[in-house]
Amino acid sequence: MKEDEKKIYLVTGGSRGIGKAICEKLAGEESIVIINYRDNDEMAADTLKRVENHGGHGELFKCDVSDYYAVKNMINEIIKKYKKIDGLVNNAGILLMRYFMFTSKEDWNNVMNTNLNGVFNCVKCVLPEMIRREKGRIINISSVATRKVIEGSVAYTVSKYAINGFTKSLAKEVMKYNITINGISSGFIDTDMIKGCEGYGINTEKKGKAEDIAEWVKFLLSDNCRFISGDIISVDGGSSL
Numbered sequence: 013m014k015e016d017e018k019k020i021y022l023v024t025g026g027s028r029g030i031g032k033a034i035c036e037k038l039a040g041e042e043s044i045v046i047i048n049y050r051d052n053d054e055m056a057a058d059t060l061k062r063v064e065n066h067g068g069h070g071e072l073f074k075c076d077v078s079d080y081y082a083v084k085n086m087i088n089e090i091i092k093k094y095k096k097i098d099g100l101v102n103n104a105g106i107l108l109m110r111y112f113m114f115t116s117k118e119d120w121n122n123v124m125n126t127n128l129n130g131v132f133n134c135v136k137c138v139l140p141e142m143i144r145r146e147k148g149r150i151i152n153i154s155s156v157a158t159r160k161v162i163e164g165s166v167a168y169t170v171s172k173y174a175i176n177g178f179t180k181s182l183a184k185e186v187m188k189y190n191i192t193i194n195g196i197s198s199g200f201i202d203t204d205m206i207k208g209c210e211g212y213g214i215n216t217e218k219k220g221k222a223e224d225i226a227e228w229v230k231f232l233l234s235d236n237c238r239f240i241s242g243d244i245i246s247v248d249g250g251s252s253l
Contacts, residue, residue: 025104029203033222039068077130183242199248
């Protein structure tokens with residue numbers, strides 16, 4: 013396959029957990045996976061190695077998605093080199109388990125800056141090129157917290173509700189450009205992120221695997237998903253019921 017025919021995928025928070033699994037799932041001769049991460053060089057390098065072990069091509073971009081201008085520079089560099097971004101996966105996020113009365117303004121801002129503003133920053137910078145080409149896929153990783161009340165997670169839950177609203181509203185705006193935007197409401201996945209949640213009334217015994225989310229991401233980015241947009245798909249093993 014020629015280089016200009018390969019799909020260019022950008023995955024934020026790609027160095028660990030769900031992000032790492034997504035990068036592996038998207039790896040292959042037909043794609044180039046751009047692995048965004050914030051600070052862990054060693055884990056990011058391991059993700060890149062796994063992508064290459066799957067016969068794929070990848071590249072690392074160290075960038076804090078909560079920094080708009082850093083994101084803008086990252087996107088500009090990617091488009092300058094590869095001429096396009098076919099798929100953006102907004103996976104970067106943090107989980108704060110803390111009762112609201114003990115949540116500081118700094119806690120709140122930290123969650124919103126990463127989980128919500130990070131999505132805004134990446135989409136804002138990627139969208140003009142997708143509109144110009146009239147082609148693109150955007151996937152936003154949401155949470156079961158928007159479907160099931162999770163005690164002690166007000167800041168996190170609000171950020172994910174906002175992402176769902178963002179997904180649906182923007183999908184309506186850009187559908188005329190052949191761009192699809194969907195969300196995945198992730199259940200409790202066996203990653204480092206959910207450690208320490210047991211004390212908040214959460215039953216984490218029934219946990220999914222990061223690969224469960226990655227499978228849906230791959231589908232939603234594919235041509236088979238051209239007729240699905242503005243949807244929030246639950247991948248939670250029924251825990252939201």
